[in-house]
Amino acid sequence: MTREDDRPTPVEEALPTRQGQPRRLDEELLVLARRHPREGWPANPGLGEVARFWLDRHDAFRKLDKVIRDGSDRAVIERLGAEAFKPWLARQLNLYLGELENHHAVEDHHYFPVFRRAEPGLARGFDILDNDHEALHHAIGEIVAIANRVLQQPASDPLAFHGEMERFRESYEGLGRTLVLHLDDEEDLIIPLLIERGETGF
Numbered sequence: 001m002t003r004e005d006d007r008p009t010p011v012e013e014a015l016p017t018r019q020g021q022p023r024r025l026d027e028e029l030l031v032l033a034r035r036h037p038r039e040g041w042p043a044n045p046g047l048g049e050v051a052r053f054w055l056d057r058h059d060a061f062r063k064l065d066k067v068i069r070d071g072s073d074r075a076v077i078e079r080l081g082a083e084a085f086k087p088w089l090a091r092q093l094n095l096y097l098g099e100l101e102n103h104h105a106v107e108d109h110h111y112f113p114v115f116r117r118a119e120p121g122l123a124r125g126f127d128i129l130d131n132d133h134e135a136l137h138h139a140i141g142e143i144v145a146i147a148n149r150v151l152q153q154p155a156s157d158p159l160a161f162h163g164e165m166e167r168f169r170e171s172y173e174g175l176g177r178t179l180v181l182h183l184d185d186e187e188d189l190i191i192p193l194l195i196e197r198g199e200t201g202f
Contacts, residue, residue, distance in 0.1 A: 029125040032192035044176040046195035
């Protein structure tokens with residue numbers, strides 16, 4: 001299910017680094033991506049283990065995001081009961097957000113500083129990604145607060161449960177859309193760099 005308009009959700013409004021700016025990196029930051037375009041990555045002999053692992057992790061995040069969005073849509077549309085849905089939501093969110101936080105921590109504290117030193121001309125791109133991470137972490141806090149309100153609703157009050165679920169679905173969709181755009185930007189900056197420079201030292 002998709003939203004009927006493109007107005008930012010509350011979570012998207014909490015991501016100022018992405019509002020009012022191009023959704024993709026500018027041409028100056030895509031110089032390596034033009035040399036090593038996305039469609040050629042799978043067959044590129046320079047695509048090493050680090051790059052493949054990165055892409056696999058990002059694909060896993062995209063799949064988990066879709067699972068949560070689809071499940072939330074179903075809970076709202078089919079008016080699923082709280083008893084059945086709340087354990088599922090808690091399990092999926094804990095997995096997704098926990099893995100995402102760990103992934104971002106490794107990027108922030110290891111990979112991004114190394115990449116900056118290796119390719120100073122792309123430093124501005126890594127600043128953008130760092131800012132995305134900070135904004136996403138703030139948005140994740142908002143999502144957790146909304147999800148906790150869902151989980152606190154008693155099964156005996158389905159009206160309150162579904163009201164909170166609708167708020168969660170709208171806010172989560174904003175986080176998911178922004179995260180997918182961030183993953184695309186990150187790949188377009190990092191994967192061509194790994195192909196161009198090789199993975200030794202990274």
